[in-house]
Amino acid sequence: MKPFHPTPKTLMGPGPSDVPARILEAMARPTVGHLDPQFIALMDEIKSLLRFAFQTENALTFPVSAPGSAGMETCFVNLIEPGDTVVVCVNGVFGGRMVENVTRAGATAVVISDDWGKPVDLQKVEDTLKSHPEAKILAFVHAETSTGVLSDAKALCALAREHDCLSIVDAVTSLGGVPVKVDEWGVDAIYSGTQKCLSVPPGLSPISFGPRAIASIEARVTPVQSWFLDLSLVMNYWQGEGGRSYHHTAPINAMYALHEGLLMLHEEGLEAAFARHQTQHEALRDGLEDLGFSFLVEPEYRLPQLNTVHIPERVTDEAAIRKNLLEKHDLEIGAGLGALAGKVWRIGLMGASACPANVEKCLGALKDELG
Ligand SMILES: *Cc1c(COP(=O)(O)O)cnc(C)c1O
Numbered sequence: 001m002k003p004f005h006p007t008p009k010t011l012m013g014p015g016p017s018d019v020p021a022r023i024l025e026a027m028a029r030p031t032v033g034h035l036d037p038q039f040i041a042l043m044d045e046i047k048s049l050l051r052f053a054f055q056t057e058n059a060l061t062f063p064v065s066a067p068g069s070a071g072m073e074t075c076f077v078n079l080i081e082p083g084d085t086v087v088v089c090v091n092g093v094f095g096g097r098m099v100e101n102v103t104r105a106g107a108t109a110v111v112i113s114d115d116w117g118k119p120v121d122l123q124k125v126e127d128t129l130k131s132h133p134e135a136k137i138l139a140f141v142h143a144e145t146s147t148g149v150l151s152d153a154k155a156l157c158a159l160a161r162e163h164d165c166l167s168i169v170d171a172v173t174s175l176g177g178v179p180v181k182v183d184e185w186g187v188d189a190i191y192s193g194t195q196k197c198l199s200v201p202p203g204l205s206p207i208s209f210g211p212r213a214i215a216s217i218e219a220r221v222t223p224v225q226s227w228f229l230d231l232s233l234v235m236n237y238w239q240g241e242g243g244r245s246y247h248h249t250a251p252i253n254a255m256y257a258l259h260e261g262l263l264m265l266h267e268e269g270l271e272a273a274f275a276r277h278q279t280q281h282e283a284l285r286d287g288l289e290d291l292g293f294s295f296l297v298e299p300e301y302r303l304p305q306l307n308t309v310h311i312p313e314r315v316t317d318e319a320a321i322r323k324n325l326l327e328k329h330d331l332e333i334g335a336g337l338g339a340l341a342g343k344v345w346r347i348g349l350m351g352a353s354a355c356p357a358n359v360e361k362c363l364g365a366l367k368d369e370l371g
Pocket residue numbers: 015067068069070072094141143144145170172173193202203
């Protein structure tokens with residue numbers, strides 16, 4: 001055995017995305033103690049940069065020390081008590097995982113299903129909230145990475161408020177790629193990930209909780225089922241007044257990477273980052289359509305950062321083509337998930353991967369492989 005030196009790949013799948021050298025270099029800096037004042041100052045900067053990214057003033061905004069799925073679980077286990085009712089919108093894989101979280105936390109999930117490739121239907125949500133006045137939470141995925149669909153988070157959060165529900169929003173793929181306006185939209189609890197449009201290695205999950213969500217946690221009568229994800233304990237580590245108490249050891253070097261990635265987003269500016277994702281999406285779309293591909297998702301609710309295209313009929317072995325892309329072209333694209341397996345490819349333009357060189361490389365490699 002010897003040290004591991006992977007061949008670099010161009011990452012154009014559903015995440016992780018390409019990690020800029022600047023972020024990798026940040027990660028290689030000396031590890032300090034997690035209660036070292038230098039590190040605590042870094043934690044404060046990360047919190048304020050995350051508030052910038054989420055467009056919020058929420059004090060309770062920080063990265064959970066585990067990937068996006070842990071942010072998802074943090075939202076559900078802290079806001080749910082056994083016996084609660086949660087309305088969950090399912091239009092792809094990740095909505096399905098939300099249902100799992102709800103039932104495992106001892107609550108009843110009222111599921112609203114929409115076709116894969118379509119956004120969450122607002123009328124169905126309104127009807128369901130009307131017929132379930134006992135519902136405490138409305139949960140949905142803003143950007144469904146399994147299909148490439150953007151749902152209307154602003155309208156969904158407004159519906160949740162009208163019916164006195166808290167909102168839980170999955171922004172794993174949306175944050176940094178399309179607008180996510182936590183305060184303006186009145187989002188109550190939201191989680192994201194680092195390895196999609198933030199272009200930071202996987203392993204952390206930024207979350208933000210608003211005042212209504214915090215009041216709901218404070219009013220709990222049962223303890224949170226998960227010790228590690230219990231916000232009442234983690235909060236003392238991330239924002240303890242007059243000195244922080246040990247809860248767990250933060251993944252210190254991963255925090256360096258997140259800080260650097262957020263600094264890069266801050267330097268570029270949110271609007272510029274969104275515009276870059278859109279411009280690169282349009283260039284990729286034009287090239288893919290020239291090659292004969294068609295999109296699964298209608299343009300009005302298509303995600304720029306995740307392009308789902310039907311595999312042309314002349315392709316008999318789609319897995320072999322992805323293997324050639326990876327091995328001969330050092331290019332990763334994503335396969336279809338669930339019902340879409342074997343039928344679509346998912347081409348990511350997330351974070352640093354949304355650049356002209358990647359668009360060109362992807363189109364050139366596909367042309368080569370498809371003949
Ligand atoms: C990737 C993703 C997740 C899960 O994040 P992990 O970091 O893989 O745990 C959750 N929701 C959506 C929409 C995602 O794209």
